[in-house]
Amino acid sequence: MSLQNRVVLVTGAGRGLGHSIAQAFADEGASVVVNYRRSSDAARALAESIGTERAIAVQADVTDRAQVKAVFGRAREHFGRPVTTVVNNALPDFSFNGDAREKADRIGYGAFAAQLEGIVGGAVNTIQAALPGMREAGGGSIVNIGTNLFQNPVVPYHDYTAAKAALLSTTRTFAADLGPEGIRVNMVSGGLLRTTDASSATPPEVFDLIAGSTPLRKVTTPEDFAAAVLFFASDWSRAVTGQNLVVDGGLVMN
Template identity: 40%
Template structure:
């Protein structure tokens, strides 16, 4: 059956930033599809709750509290997976993010921080995971980029530049790691995570965002988790070096920060 191609039974996955939001949804989805999962973020209580959901599916969870803004901490998750489960097959580089800031207030240091958190961490874990994946016969990497890496909006110079870099890093890494390791990315639109709480909690702003989105709603973490499962599973076996847009059809930002002309 075609649904069997979405199974990842017997595989081991690492999901960064998996205490809540997209990362948590991805970790649970992979477990439901048959994988044991290493979950990691800063807050141990959040991870424990996600681990309970994974165990409820019949799979195993390994919790690693860590500050994943540091590339070395992200890289260490590959070793943690092998030590806990004996192999590593799937990596979801979900951790990242940068707050909006006007261009002239975005220092070089702010840009470097955005690049480290969104790109260097993904590179560190991917390169650390590759030997274990090759030993297991192959694997899949899914990077979480953003629609702001391909469309323009005021206030997103650092974040958008970093996410655009992650998208192209995906294409380049896919060439280097083919044919045994597939590398893809998802350009995510507005999704109901804690990062959007300040705006989606305001009914007026939320209604404007939904009206500006062709599908007329804000995305759910599970919308992205389903795409992650496709790219990580045999269902996506002939896909590498691609950026899948999961953004409700956006061709322009659906959130105006109201930054004035200079």
């Protein structure tokens, strides 16, 4: 697939899964906007490794509409053309530790509100800032990053899972609304990945247990996941919108 003429924004790309997604786009020839909130050194190192002609690292908190709008301005100035692919990967602060998470009888709505603001609010801010450039270009692709936990809630991440489920609803309603303009909106959802910053503390036996539960007998890697994101960004999925693809080795089947 050719992505050489694409300008891609990956939010939360300074580390973890976002880093892998940004690198995958760069490997396919796309120009990449590496968004970060706090991971300045890692984001800048990634952009430098790709090359200044095809990558730029830009700081922004996606919950701040003005900061997000400025990212798109910087991208257009740097590349001379608009962003036409957006990957909404950024997360608010969250501890992926099931044993330490508050259970149903203790969690407060404030935790849900924080995740909704970061996950749904951040995605809405980013999509809306991207629309003028996508309309100018005659279309675009938006890929939201989800989770398989709202289909297989094996860990009590109540607030995180609820926000990701809301993001799926937003994916589908935005797909219906923006489809007539040639703008596609899809979601790629994963489970535990081997290995990211979020899963670095996961014991090896947990990875082995999950691998043994999947038809493919393996735990998905960030590179596996990124490949599915590239599919939704490419013309190979030009007739696909409003879909949620679960990439977890077959652990969850739709």
